[in-house]
Amino acid sequence: MGAERERIAGAMAAAAGALAVFAAVGVGLVALTEDATRQRIAANEKAFLLRTLNDVLPADRYDNDLFNDTVEVKDPELLGTQEPVTVYRAFRDSKPVAVIITPVAPDGYSGVIRLLVGIDVGGNITGVRVTAHRETPGLGDAIEAERSDWTLGFDGRSLGDPPMARWSVKRDGGEFDQLTGATVTPRAVVKAVRNALIYFDANRQSLFAHPPDLDIDPS
Numbered sequence: 420m421g422a423e424r425e426r427i428a429g430a431m432a433a434a435a436g437a438l439a440v441f442a443a444v445g446v447g448l449v450a451l452t453e454d455a456t457r458q459r460i461a462a463n464e465k466a467f468l469l470r471t472l473n474d475v476l477p478a479d480r481y482d483n484d485l486f487n488d489t490v491e492v493k494d495p496e497l498l499g500t501q502e503p504v505t506v507y508r509a510f511r512d513s514k515p516v517a518v519i520i521t522p523v524a525p526d527g528y529s530g531v532i533r534l535l536v537g538i539d540v541g542g543n544i545t546g547v548r549v550t551a552h553r554e555t556p557g558l559g560d561a562i563e564a565e566r567s568d569w570t571l572g573f574d575g576r577s578l579g580d581p582p583m584a585r586w587s588v589k590r591d592g593g594e595f596d597q598l599t600g601a602t603v604t605p606r607a608v609v610k611a612v613r614n615a616l617i618y619f620d621a622n623r624q625s626l627f628a629h630p631p632d633l634d635i636d637p638s
């Protein structure tokens with residue numbers, strides 16, 4: 420009887436041990452998968468952002484590491500957020516070419532609209548793209564480049580083109596088209612792009628100051 424009890428106790432201990440090993444291996448596998456997934460998501464996000472940056476400013480226009488050559492700036496009134504805003508800086512042969520500002524339009528129909536606004540050193544827009552929004556499908560979402568050409572209407576524009584008084588949608592007496600049945604969304608985007616131009620105009624010198632390329636390579 421004692422031997423039987425011992426045999427059962429032994430079997431139970433072995434089963435518990437096996438369970439513990441399975442649990443440990445399982446936890447380890449989940450952690451590994453989670454880590455790999457996180458890395459893959461980060462890599463995908465980086466690739467997507469770089470593609471979008473190059474939609475706004477073609478890669479053959481600069482020769483520095485645009486993705487990592489950034490400054491963080493803050494101007495809630497002109498850049499639409501209390502948070503620091505990333506500015507990507509493009510140089511060619513160490514000379515300033517353009518910046519890509521990432522302002523927020525705070526007054527979309529359904530909250531904030533996040534933008535990339537490329538502006539060359541002469542103050543002309545190289546491109547505008549929407550990176551995040553919650554506007555209504557079929558109405559406000561035509562601000563996405565995949566859905567319509569609306570954002571292309573900013574290409575080549577500057578603070579003087581159109582004149583400041585016409586930097587608004589047609590409904591408000593301005594130059595820019597509204598969307599069918601949706602004026603609130605484009606009104607917010609036009610204002611944010613105009614404000615990004617004003618910000619650039621006022622901060623051009625400091626935005627291009629101290630190119631990291633020069634700092635990193637003292638030769």
Ligand SMILES: Cc1cc2nc3c(=O)[nH]c(=O)nc-3n(C[C@H](O)[C@H](O)[C@H](O)COP(=O)(O)O)c2cc1C
Pocket residue numbers: 528529554555556558559560590600601602603604605
């Ligand atoms: C359910 C619903 C969703 C709407 N979504 C949007 C939108 O995403 N963007 C937008 O500009 N207008 C949207 N509108 C329309 C606006 O309410 C508004 O009528 C339109 O933008 C015209 O604005 P305006 O009168 O200032 O010209 C939506 C309306 C409804 C009823």
